[in-house]
Amino acid sequence: MIRALAVALALAGTANAAPCRQALVLGLDVSGSVDAREYRLQLDGVASALGNPNVRDALLATRPAVVSVLIYEWSGPDDQRVLVPWTDISGSATIDEVIDQLASTARRDASPGTALGAAMAAGAQHLSQRPDCAKRTLDISGDGKSNLGPRPRDVKNNMAGMGITVNALVVTLDRPRPVEGSDAGNEDLAAYFKAEVITGADAFAETARGYADYEAAMVRKLLRELAGLSVAQLTADQR
Incomplete structure (x- = not known):
């Protein structure tokens, strides 16, 4: 009830624009441990996930209250790039536009380091731009330790x-990597993200096997x- 009331009040406070149900930031690891093939699998994986019918329905479930999405990539301490700026998911056409942006993104040169803490700080800075959203979530994808x-x-x-809730998508790999300092493939990687990264209400770490x-x-x-x-539940709780 308390959470429902907080969300309802936040939604009610945006009178001049579509109310924001959730701000969702996705931070993608493009450090030296990610090769060209894996870079493409990652971006195409995000695009395909957004186009998944169940995900599409979930994104649009509470219209006119919207989910607002920003996607960026990260590697070294000062090396982050926004791929998709803040976009309110107001309909299926908007989801398709985000998918097209990801499909047309080419890899750029980036520092090989894994500055996970800096990536988290960058994500928090992005979320600070959306104080109007009822829920704010940062997702960090990674295949190695900072x-x-x-x-x-x-x-x-x-x-x-x-x-802010920080969740993680941890990529563990079966084959070793010839990258100095990389911990990709270690079975303790998920435990590392759970202990060092995730935080906030209902935070969790999801694992991808490669x-x-x-x-x-x-x-x-x-x-x-x-x-x-x-939205119907929120309205009912306000009565």
Whole structure:
């Protein structure tokens, strides 16, 4: 009831625009441990997940209250790039536009480091631009432990009280990587993300068994994140 009331009040406070049900930021790992094939599997996996019929229905379930999405990629401490700026998902055509943006994105040169803490801070900064949204969620995808920049745990602690949930999509790989300092493939990687990264209400870590499994894992994660109260339920709780 308390959560429903908070969401309802936030929705009611946006009189001049479509009310924002949820701000959702996706941060994609493009560090040196991600090769060209895996980069494409990751972007295409996000695009296909957004086009999944069940995910599409979940994104549109509470119109006119919208889900607003931003997608960025990250590697080194000062190396983040926005691929899809803040976009209110107002209909199927908007989802298709986001999918097209991802499909047309080409990889650029990026520093090879894995600055996971800096990526989390960048995601929090993006979410600070949407204080109007009833729920704010940051997703971090990664296939290795942080090796540059601020420690994820310190960034996580600094985010306490900001009203942000940080979830993770952890990519574990069966084959070793010839990248110095990479922890990709380690079975303890999911435990690392759970201990050092995820935080906030109902935070969780989803696991993909290699980038070929990325799309399926992203579908599972999005459906779990987007599950929530309907507009009808919110209205009923206000009575």
